[in-house]
Amino acid sequence: MDQFLKTHQLSKYFGGVTAVNQLDFTVAQNEIRAVIGPNGAGKTTLLRLIIGELTPSTGKITFNGQRIDGLPSHKIARMGMAKAFQIPQIFPNLSVYDNLWAAAQNGETKLWAGRAWRKQMHERVETVLGQIGLIESAHVEAGDLAHGDQKRLEIGLALGNVPKLLLLDEPTAGLSQNETDAIMQLIESLRGQVTVIMVEHDMRVVMGLADTITVLHFGELLAQGTPDEIRADPNVREVYLSRAS
Amino acid sequence: MNLSWWRVGGAVFGAIGLALLPYVLPQFWIFFVAQIMVWIILAQSFNLLFGYTGLLSLGQSAYFTLGAYGLALLLRHAELGLPLLLIGGVLAGLIGAAIIGYLAVRVQGHGFIIVTAVPTVLLILLGQDQSWLTGGDNGINLTPPKLFGLYSFFKPLTSYYVVLPFFLLMMIFIAWLIRTPLGQAFRLVRENEERASILGYNVLRLKYIAFVIAGGIAGLAGALDALITAYVVPNSASWTISADAIIWTLVGGAGTLLGPIVGTALLLLLREFLSDIWAYGYPLLLGITLLLIVRFAPNGIIGELKSWTSS
Numbered sequence: 001m002d003q004f005l006k007t008h009q010l011s012k013y014f015g016g017v018t019a020v021n022q023l024d025f026t027v028a029q030n031e032i033r034a035v036i037g038p039n040g041a042g043k044t045t046l047l048r049l050i051i052g053e054l055t056p057s058t059g060k061i062t063f064n065g066q067r068i069d070g071l072p073s074h075k076i077a078r079m080g081m082a083k084a085f086q087i088p089q090i091f092p093n094l095s096v097y098d099n100l101w102a103a104a105q106n107g108e109t110k111l112w113a114g115r116a117w118r119k120q121m122h123e124r125v126e127t128v129l130g131q132i133g134l135i136e137s138a139h140v141e142a143g144d145l146a147h148g149d150q151k152r153l154e155i156g157l158a159l160g161n162v163p164k165l166l167l168l169d170e171p172t173a174g175l176s177q178n179e180t181d182a183i184m185q186l187i188e189s190l191r192g193q194v195t196v197i198m199v200e201h202d203m204r205v206v207m208g209l210a211d212t213i214t215v216l217h218f219g220e221l222l223a224q225g226t227p228d229e230i231r232a233d234p235n236v237r238e239v240y241l242s243r244a245s
Numbered sequence: 246m247n248l249s250w251w252r253v254g255g256a257v258f259g260a261i262g263l264a265l266l267p268y269v270l271p272q273f274w275i276f277f278v279a280q281i282m283v284w285i286i287l288a289q290s291f292n293l294l295f296g297y298t299g300l301l302s303l304g305q306s307a308y309f310t311l312g313a314y315g316l317a318l319l320l321r322h323a324e325l326g327l328p329l330l331l332i333g334g335v336l337a338g339l340i341g342a343a344i345i346g347y348l349a350v351r352v353q354g355h356g357f358i359i360v361t362a363v364p365t366v367l368l369i370l371l372g373q374d375q376s377w378l379t380g381g382d383n384g385i386n387l388t389p390p391k392l393f394g395l396y397s398f399f400k401p402l403t404s405y406y407v408v409l410p411f412f413l414l415m416m417i418f419i420a421w422l423i424r425t426p427l428g429q430a431f432r433l434v435r436e437n438e439e440r441a442s443i444l445g446y447n448v449l450r451l452k453y454i455a456f457v458i459a460g461g462i463a464g465l466a467g468a469l470d471a472l473i474t475a476y477v478v479p480n481s482a483s484w485t486i487s488a489d490a491i492i493w494t495l496v497g498g499a500g501t502l503l504g505p506i507v508g509t510a511l512l513l514l515l516r517e518f519l520s521d522i523w524a525y526g527y528p529l530l531l532g533i534t535l536l537l538i539v540r541f542a543p544n545g546i547i548g549e550l551k552s553w554t555s556s
Contacts, residue, residue, distance in 0.1 A: 074445050082443070085440075094432065101429075102441070112425065113425060157444065
């Protein structure tokens with residue numbers, strides 16, 4: 001599916017500030033897409049618009065063939081979308097296991113949980129525990145984890161309900177080299193199974209993982225292409241160099 | 246979360262103990278324990294909202310009073326058996342909470358406390374104003390029907406054995422509820438609303454369900470109280486009654502099933518023992534206890550015991 005996620009003329013204004021401006025943005029199924037750009041380019045806002053944390057000012061969003069703009073985030077999430085926040089948003093007083101259980105439960109609030117259902121939840125939790133490498137810490141209170149492990153749990157929460165589209169907001173921010181490598185391996189292992197849109201500043205991560213890179217600047221599309229194309233793009237160099245100076 | 250055998254064993258042991266207790270207690274204390282059980286039900290109503298769902302409600306006394314009047318008015322104007330009278334009380338609490346909750350859960354933070362507190366004041370004013378129905382400031386004295394036509398509610402033993410099964414039923418109900426997928430989701434609202442909603446949970450709906458259920462539980466407490474004291478009065482809606490339930494819950498340990506049981510029993514016994522010998526003793530000691538709890542044991546007695554045993 002070439003247009004697994006599609007925004008059409010998407011805009012978001014905060015008072016007089018335009019965070020996202022008339023953006024047409026399309027992601028194909030099972031690709032890994034990186035969204036980069038200087039601070040204030042509208043990357044995080046774009047992710048928040050897609051999963052319904054923010055309502056678009058104008059424009060349309062379709063996901064898997066369905067209009068989702070204007071829907072509350074819990075409904076969008078149940079359609080098969082998940083997000084890992086830049087700053088871990090975990091359940092601090094619950095164990096790592098119970099955190100992942102909450103994700104696996106995927107908004108389900110029934111009054112009866114049969115043995116088969118519990119077994120299925122347990123297996124999902126175990127799978128994610130393995131993926132994020134936190135098996136040893138399964139019964140530690142999430143609030144007591146070190147920052148790096150909280151970031152892993154954050155990604156685990158997003159994987160817990162087996163999403164079709166995974167949004168990652170700076171998955172490696174604040175991590176050491178080793179921890180960053182571990183997250184990169186984790187994302188690499190998802191290739192071909194999940195569609196990933198990731199906002200990231202670390203160019204090593206972006207160039208190493210992305211099939212396609214989208215560059216935003218002042219809420220507009222500046223450039224889009226393969227890592228090599230983006231690396232060679234004079235406009236992109238201009239934006240990044242002028243910011244660095 | 247598993248129901249381990251020692252928990253089930255402890256609960257069965259406690260239930261048998263409560264069932265046999267009147268054989269060793271003098272009349273006065275039999276009634277007193279029945280009252281403690283009623284207040285524990287009210288405290289659990291607050292605990293479900295605050296301890297499990299993270300919603301600080303000052304309004305549980307309102308649904309308590311609605312439950313009490315639900316039973317009282319049915320008793321006065323209709324010839325109904327005990328089960329229907331109590332169901333009437335629960336329904337009154339449920340309906341009241343369904344109306345107020347619809348507004349309350351849409352307000353964040355401190356606003357929620359205020360929206361839950363206002364109906365307690367309104368209910369008292371309304372009750373005083375419509376005295377033809379409510380008895381006004383004097384309340385209404387009731388004559389509960391004899392149980393099975395034999396046992397009068399003016400005997401402590403009758404009150405005790407009527408309250409006991411509903412008390413046990415309510416504790417089992419809450420223990421069950423918090424282990425269902427729904428009950429597990431309540432905790433997520435308390436822990437992190439934003440995260441819960443991105444994981445597919447309808448936070449508003451979860452808050453509303455918790456609020457309505459808690460209203461029904463408070464309604465049952467009110468109906469049982471009306472039955473055993475044979476008296477209802479609008480002033481029981483006062484937010485200070487809610488505050489009592491809050492304090493009992495916090496001292497015992499919010500977010501645990503045992504906390505409100507231990508806290509309520511302990512503080513009511515303390516009040517009873519001190520009331521004869523030292524008039525200002527209870528409020529003074531209560532204040533000091535609260536300070537110590539908040540400073541040194543913010544999770545309450547049971548909460549601290551739990552973290553102490555698990556580490």
